[in-house]
Amino acid sequence: MFHTILIANRGEIACRVIRTARKLGIRTVAVFSEADADAQHVRLADEAHCIGGPRPQDSYLRGDAILDVAKKTGAQAIHPGYGFLSENADFADAVQAAGIAFIGPSGASMRKMGSKAGAKDLMxxxxxxxxxxxxxxxxxxxxxxxxxxxxxxxxxxxxxxxxGGKGMRIVRSAGEFLSNLESCQREAKNAFGRDRVLLERYIEHPRHIEIQIFGDHHGHAIHLGERECSAQRRYQKVLEESPSPFLTPELRSAMGAAAVQAAHAIDYANAGTVEFIVAQDGGFYFMEINTRLQVEHPVTEEVTGLDLVEWQLRIADGQALPLAQDAIRQHGHAIEVRLYAEDPDAGFLPGSGTLQTLRLPAASRAVRIDSGVIEGDVVTIFYDPMIAKLIVWDEDRPRALARMREALAACEIAGPKSNIAFLERLIRHPAVVEGRIDTGYLDRHLDEFLSPATLDPALVLAATVVHLLTQEHAADCNAAHTPDPTSPWACVDGWRLGHAGNRRLAFLHGEQRIEPLAQGYAGHYQITWDARVHTIAGARLDGETLSLRIDGNMHRFRSTLHADNVLVHDGLQRLRLQVESVYRRHAEAASASEHRIRAPMPGRVVLVQAKPGDTVNAGAVLLVLEAMKMELALKAPRAGVVAELRAQAGDFVEADAVLATLEQ
Incomplete structure (x- = not known):
């Protein structure tokens, strides 16, 4: 077995590979960009080397720099992770030519799958x-x-x-074909440099099911069962599980056999995934082979009890497959979701910034966390904004779903916005619970998974009480250090001579301002909100558990108050509110920005489509910003004349930076 390997990746997958290598007594070398100098994979590895600037093309995509580090450190093998150079056939060949083992398939196998058309003909x-x-x-x-x-x-x-979902069009009639063809070809030319297309029958309401395969250098190939990845948004996977609730034993066997056939067809060695589209009638059809380890590989590990990274290492070392096909066993049900720094209610706009709070459930046999960040780390603009993968396992699917609901409820992220609330609604949605989701369901019914238009009054009241109790506790602590700790002036109950004290609070939920009016003290209040008066009694905050009676009925919430954010969770849904000081800052920024176009997040300006003196309409695109692997169009907030441009193509800009102004 190797004594030293280099990991040509970052984030959670680099940390994941390091854990297995350490278990096997293998020394690890990490590479990192300037933006990742303090990243967790850098701190976990036995040795780490900087290979360039923060942009991927300046660091993680520099195969020559990675090979230089491998040679300098005596690494005997390179693990590419996923993304970056993991499916780059030229890099795989260069690694082999340098006398270093590539922990993945050969460049020749990759090339056979590099063209969708060629791969389909081969299959x-x-x-x-x-x-x-x-x-x-x-x-x-x-x-x-x-x-x-x-x-x-x-x-x-x-x-x-x-x-990645680009260069794809669905055509439903002959008359629509040519216009869609031209559009698809233009997009393909811009995105991939080539406008060649292929045509295929469109399967209505399909399932996306993939088979984990493994091959070795001795001509053996097997499969490790399936993963269902039908919950997708714009062709990007949102939830993965194993086994599939859709497959029958007969269909599972047939698909596994077809996947092994595919592996043999390209002399495949190491880990790979054969992806199939499956029709409602059970017909299944080859889509592609991902020639690397998949993001969702943990669900296969949880139901098989196997360490797929260990298998990768052993096969790259020239060993035979550790098990034969008839020795593979599956037990229980596993589900994976990905926690992202993104805002689902704003079109899944990716976020960045410091993780002021990052609380994840405790790891156990039933709960697994694969993450590359900890509290205090920064989610940068240069890479995918995934914070962690949350994987659960239990004896059957209903119990696994319950585990996931419980695990998500224990998650809290403050700093950049996150998709936790979206995932909580997803995991409870009937289409997911009943196992009847297809690849287009989320896009057709996205509004069912986003934040409700109206707020739950109980959650608003609970958040208000958490804020009140925390204020009172802080005042009591301060008073205890004064000469007169029992002074009534130390209380924050809003008392006034001749009438009950009123405390007007202000919170912000998105763009909505919430202003409850509270009377009372020490867990007993009358709170007026949304034209109704509610009686709160017996409110008690015990650590992070709030219990109280609302209008006579007892309720229990998980709650936290961090900086200017109050979070409450009733076991089914969560609510995060920002307190008044934050609202004022947002309000001031909004009132001052009618003539300013600001960067919504840090990023790089890739296109400037206006110049000073141009007359523009409301909604006209003035600049295009690249951040978090996507492009954001920055538009004029109103009609007017461009007064100045403060950025040009290629500039890196900070969040909230003014990039252009309109004449006032």
């Missing part, structure tokens, strides 16, 4: 089911139209060299 020749379609090189309009008519509608146009 069809090997007897793996593929969706009816056209993958030819003749891309003339008339021929493509004829092939589309032959295949039948609905059909999908796909960029042959694409990925």
């Amino acid at each position: 069809a020749a090997a007897g793996v089911p593929v969706v009816p379609g056209y993958t030819g090189e003749d891309q003339s309009r008339d021929l493509l139209q004829g092939e589309a008519d032959r295949i039948g509608y609905p059909l999908m146009i796909k960029a042959a060299h694409g990925g």
